[in-house]
Amino acid sequence: MADPTASTLTNRPEGAERESEERREAARGEPPFVEAPQSDSRLVASLKEAGITAAIVAGLTLIFLAFRSDIATGGLDLLARPMLWLSWIAIAFVGRFMLSYFLFKAERPISGYFKRTQASSPAAGGIPFGKVFGILLLFVAFTLPFLLDTFLPSQNRYLLDLAILILTYVMLGWGLNIVVGLAGLLDLGYVAFYAVGAYSFALLSTNFGLGFWVCLPMAGLFAAMWGVMLGFPVLRLRGDYLAIVTLAFGEIIRIVLLNWYEFTGGPNGLLGIPKPTLFGLEFSRGEGSFSDFFGLEYSSVQRFVFLYYIILALALITNLVTLRLRKLPVGRAWEALREDEIACRSLGINTVNVKLTAFATGAMFGGFAGSFFAARQGFISPESFTFIESAIVLAIVVLGGLGSQLGVVIASVVMIGGIELLRNLTALQAVFGSDFDPTQYRMLIFGLAMVGIMVWKPRGLISSRSPSVFYKQKKKIGADLVAQGEGH
């Protein structure tokens, strides 16, 4: 054993050898004792941190806030604004101090408190928070038109319309969740299926005079077919390549719709798409209409309420089917595919079929949502199906937490509702002055909020996986253990 190493050892200078021996000797004994650094009190530490923050702000804003150059006759006029600069530094100092003192260094940090309550709630034997919240949301969703009518009659129509929009995105999110969240296949072109659904309904109704309810399943089938068509070329792709090809697919569909003028109407879109009817009853004025049949007074809100319940039903069907599929072999195979494709194949699972069913199922729900969209708008054009739509739906899924149904709902309400809400935030004018227009900053605020969520919850709002089957006790699985699949 010693022979091969001995030759190299003798070549080494003696000093180095001794040094290494000393080091080994030192490592063998007790670890060197280092006195623990004396920690500051909470107040002092917070003040220190606040001071550092204030100094950074002072440095960063020196040339932006402390001085201002104005064009004056014969050159520039330098205007010193020390008070503005100092007030910003003071704001930074106080803000950081408050954060440090009450949040980061508090004896019971808020984040810790939050975690503790979350961990203790299932042990307490109560119904999990998610379930209660879900049922509450469902109740609100069912009664929303009446709640709005009672409490906010002046904005009834606007808010109902917003609720319909949010629910459309909830449904799209749930559909995409199958592909991205469960099967782990990153799809950046989901809007293509939305477009296929919308155009299927629009073309079938305008050309053949078919109604919404006949076209709805057909639109879903067409979209599923296109899902399979996308699925085939991307079967072998992994990671970033999968994402890029799906992105291209979304663009191809949009550009074909834009340029195939004779068939799709090109950029002019398709007009005169019929509204959905309730067993043949139209929501309009006059004879044979819904209000006439039931002897009600006509109101334009009735149609919105009807549309609202259609999309609510469609979204709930999507959710129920997805939840059910998760417990079936096909759903488990999706999740297994996300975890490890090679292991799937070693267990005799045909991963080609698994991928195609995931694409087709996700696309089908996208198609349903698309045909609803066409029916609601009455007019569609390729402009409604740009990449930003795919991005928003994907953001909803990612923010909500991959694979989480409730997360998608919360993320949709926050994202779609939040963007709308920022339109009306005149209250911000009190802070930033009367010339502040919140609509101009809504994307900025929105982006900041997204960054905040991703910092705070990097795996989405609901970042735990609930097992599809259990032996004794259903335990949540932390997101750190769950694989993300391809292309993330």
Place this chain on the structure above:
Amino acid sequence: MLTESERWSVDPVLTVEHLTMRFGGLTAVDDLSFNVGRGDITALIGPNGAGKTTVFNCVTGFYKPTEGRIALRRGRGIPEAKVRELTDSGRQYIDADSGSIFLLERMADFKITEVAGVARTFQNIRLFGGMTVLENLLVAQHNKLMDASNFTIGGLIGLPGYRRAAAAAKDKAVDWLRHTNLLDRADDPASDLPYGAQRRLEIARAMCTDPSLLCLDEPAAGLNPRESAELNTLLKYIRDEHDVSVLLIEHDMGVVMEISDHIIVLDYGKKISDGSADKVRNDPKVIAAYLGVDDEEVDAIEEDLHIKKGPANAAPASTQGGAT
């Protein structure tokens, strides 16, 4: 000695003939032929880089072999003539009177598990880490459950046939968890298990596919002696109670020598020894491959092994210090 070697040649479950696998210019497996006896635990051993895992990947369809025939007989006493008939027919498998024959080199990887009944585990454990232990075992029963759910339609509307099949699948999974001592961890995510338990779970998962041949790639790697002993018991249980033949790659000679009925030794993609544990242990070629030999013996051994003289002739000695 002859009678001994006859035993796994009489009615083999797996016959590998003239298997060659080339990766570009590198010949990883070179004209390898061996039999895996029915109801045997067969070990494939050899120094690092001998081509053991390549053989495995060929048998389980993860690689398509460059040359050779890999025939799996499910059912006893299938004559050689049937295999020849299948080979000539160009089909993937054929039903004989007392079973079926599968030509694995013609089949896709998932078909080999699904139809031919060859299950495998991996050298670096491949579990579905974010799924629970129980879910892992249910994924393994995918094909059976898929049929029972009428390709999802029946399951979606909750037909009684599917519910029965789902309950049976769960029972089977629980049964395997009991045999692998994992029942109390059934609801934990698989990646939370300790290493030894993950190895056992992977074997249980492979067994849930109802295989006739179980291929294990280094099942004892990283196990402590107590866990290795448990693994031996588990493998014997699988062989004796479930009528499953086991083919395993292993470096832990304690495990190999104790449980193997038949050992095949590979070196540089060639078979250098084939026989019972006793025979292989005393084979000078095996000792040379594992321990290296004195300089004066090298020439004699090389002549024996038909290795050409060249840059490779120092290599056997470099495996010095391998497992014994």
